Each structure stands twice: as C-alpha cells, then as structure tokens.
Amino acid sequence: MPRKSDERPPQLKIAADLRAKIMSGELEPGQKLPSTAELAETYGTAAATAHNATKLLQAEGFAYGQAGKGVFVRDRRPFVVRTAAYFDPAERGVTYRLLDVAEVDAPKHVAAELGEERAILRHRLMLRDEEPVEVSWSYYPHSLAADTALSRRGRIRGGAPAVLAELGHPEREFTDSVSVRPPTTGEAELLELPEGIPVIRQLRVVYSDEARPVEVSILIKGGHLYELRYQQTIPGEAS
CATH class of the missing domain: 3.40.1410.10 (Chorismate lyase-like)
Incomplete structure (x- = not known):
C-alpha cells in the first residue's frame, strides 16, 4: 500500500521541522533560526510562507522575535x-x-x-x-x-x-x-x-x-x- 503523502500546508511542514529540531536540542535556546529568505530557499516556498511558519512557532512559545535581528529559540520548559x-x-x-x-x-x-x-x-x-x-x-x-x-x-x-x-x-x-x-x-x-x-x-x-x-x-x-x-x-x- 503506497505511503500517504504529507498534504499539510507548507507553513505547517516548515514549522514542524523547526519544532522537532528545537525539541531535540539541535536548535538550542538563544540560537537564531534561519532567516525567512533562507527558509524559503530551503523549502522552496514563498517568503510569506516561511514567515508564517516562524510566526506559528512564536505563538506556540517555541521562539521569539527581536526587531531587526530575527527570530530566536526560546528557553522553554514544558x-x-x-x-x-x-x-x-x-x-x-x-x-x-x-x-x-x-x-x-x-x-x-x-x-x-x-x-x-x-x-x-x-x-x-x-x-x-x-x-x-x-x-x-x-x-x-x-x-x-x-x-x-x-x-x-x-x-x-x-x-x-x-x-x-x-x-x-x-x-x-x-x-x-x-x-x-x-x-x-x-x-x-x-x-x-x-x-x-x-x-x-x-x-x-x-x-x-x-x-x-x-x-x-x-x-x-x-x-x-x-x-x-x-x-x-x-x-x-x-x-
């Protein structure tokens, strides 16, 4: 039986990948996330889509933004x-x-x-x-x-x-x-x-x-x- 493909919207896929890296420690507290342009290039999406992915992580408490500097991993203790x-x-x-x-x-x-x-x-x-x-x-x-x-x-x-x-x-x-x-x-x-x-x-x-x-x-x-x-x-x- 063929494996079902991931049909989630692109911003959810990007957020899921970044979230997994944060939870595994690959992306550490205080570390800067890839820029919107870098994420868009990596995942082959529009910049707005990549931006929405990082906004979702901020809303969930996994990351925070600093004006003019970027988005960083939050020190999160569940x-x-x-x-x-x-x-x-x-x-x-x-x-x-x-x-x-x-x-x-x-x-x-x-x-x-x-x-x-x-x-x-x-x-x-x-x-x-x-x-x-x-x-x-x-x-x-x-x-x-x-x-x-x-x-x-x-x-x-x-x-x-x-x-x-x-x-x-x-x-x-x-x-x-x-x-x-x-x-x-x-x-x-x-x-x-x-x-x-x-x-x-x-x-x-x-x-x-x-x-x-x-x-x-x-x-x-x-x-x-x-x-x-x-x-x-x-x-x-x-x-």
Missing part, C-alpha cells in the same frame, strides 16, 4: 506530567480560577465510571504565570457530594481530597486514560491555543476504599505546553 504521580507539589506561579459549580446530569461516559447519573461538577481553569494551561471538569457522585463543600462555590481548604476524606471516602488510587485530539471551540478559547495545536485529554477516575469511584475528571491541556513522563521499575530476575 510542564511535566508524571503518569505515576497524583499529588505533585504545586509549581510556583500556578493558580486556579473556578469557572462553575453545578448539579448536573453527568455525560454518559462519566456516569458509567461514577455508577450514577447525577453529579456535582466543579469546572476550573489552571493558570501558570497568569497564562491558561489547563481546563478541567471534575464530577463527584451526587449521593456523596450534595450539600457538602464540593457543591458550593469557593475555594476548598485542602481541595477535594480533604472533603472526601472527611466524608469517610479517602482517595486511594486513580487511573488515567490519555489521548490526543483537536480542541473544541470552547477549549481553544479558554486555553488561548494557537491555530492547529491539539490538546492532551486525561480522563482520570479516582477510587476510594473497596474500589468505589469518588471522582471523575476530564483534564484538557494544550499539547504544546506539556510533556508526559513515564517511569517504571524494572523487576529483577527471579532467584
């Missing part, structure tokens, strides 16, 4: 998502904005995980240095969370884990299902995503004792801002 961690310490500069708290009919896939259709929703936006980086929808079983701090607007001291523990349902373990997809219009607007950036979607189910589900969260992150990190202990040979 958020690291450790798949084996849940209670990572909060990073400096990270804040949350509570967007909504409501009693709702849970989406079907959430209801299936919670084991009931009614839920308490807490909808939040996470910001890093005042820039939006994650939007989340956290659902709690109505039978458990109604008429508790989880159902009221406002910050919760100790967060949801503290409330659940007080209710006799401490969080014991969780599972994450991670996927990548294009953003919805609402997600793109909330996260102020550059054009063409996909999102990382985490579906997190948190369990208490006896494997009771006490929280289902949908976490949406800009794909250009995050890095997933996996760590696995390698078992030794059986003696």
Whole structure:
C-alpha cells in the first residue's frame, strides 16, 4: 500500500521541522533560526510562507522575535506530567480560577465510571504565570457530594481530597486514560491555543476504599505546553 503523502500546508511542514529540531536540542535556546529568505530557499516556498511558519512557532512559545535581528529559540520548559504521580507539589506561579459549580446530569461516559447519573461538577481553569494551561471538569457522585463543600462555590481548604476524606471516602488510587485530539471551540478559547495545536485529554477516575469511584475528571491541556513522563521499575530476575 503506497505511503500517504504529507498534504499539510507548507507553513505547517516548515514549522514542524523547526519544532522537532528545537525539541531535540539541535536548535538550542538563544540560537537564531534561519532567516525567512533562507527558509524559503530551503523549502522552496514563498517568503510569506516561511514567515508564517516562524510566526506559528512564536505563538506556540517555541521562539521569539527581536526587531531587526530575527527570530530566536526560546528557553522553554514544558510542564511535566508524571503518569505515576497524583499529588505533585504545586509549581510556583500556578493558580486556579473556578469557572462553575453545578448539579448536573453527568455525560454518559462519566456516569458509567461514577455508577450514577447525577453529579456535582466543579469546572476550573489552571493558570501558570497568569497564562491558561489547563481546563478541567471534575464530577463527584451526587449521593456523596450534595450539600457538602464540593457543591458550593469557593475555594476548598485542602481541595477535594480533604472533603472526601472527611466524608469517610479517602482517595486511594486513580487511573488515567490519555489521548490526543483537536480542541473544541470552547477549549481553544479558554486555553488561548494557537491555530492547529491539539490538546492532551486525561480522563482520570479516582477510587476510594473497596474500589468505589469518588471522582471523575476530564483534564484538557494544550499539547504544546506539556510533556508526559513515564517511569517504571524494572523487576529483577527471579532467584
């Protein structure tokens, strides 16, 4: 079967090549990118197309421009998502904005995980240095969370884990299902995503004792801002 050709617009192909070189370290922080004329010659495109490619990298945070000097690689440190961690310490500069708290009919896939259709929703936006980086929808079983701090607007001291523990349902373990997809219009607007950036979607189910589900969260992150990190202990040979 013939291999499918890359039919993306030229500026996306150029940006993809440069992005890969930045992420691999071939283009280092502070290093100047090839000029618009050089990129146009290398890729056989118009200067405007090459310019649009570098503008895209700037919008994504991979590069920055200096008037009269050119475009340079930004010293960029992505958020690291450790798949084996849940209670990572909060990073400096990270804040949350509570967007909504409501009693709702849970989406079907959430209801299936919670084991009931009614839920308490807490909808939040996470910001890093005042820039939006994650939007989340956290659902709690109505039978458990109604008429508790989880159902009221406002910050919760100790967060949801503290409330659940007080209710006799401490969080014991969780599972994450991670996927990548294009953003919805609402997600793109909330996260102020550059054009063409996909999102990382985490579906997190948190369990208490006896494997009771006490929280289902949908976490949406800009794909250009995050890095997933996996760590696995390698078992030794059986003696």
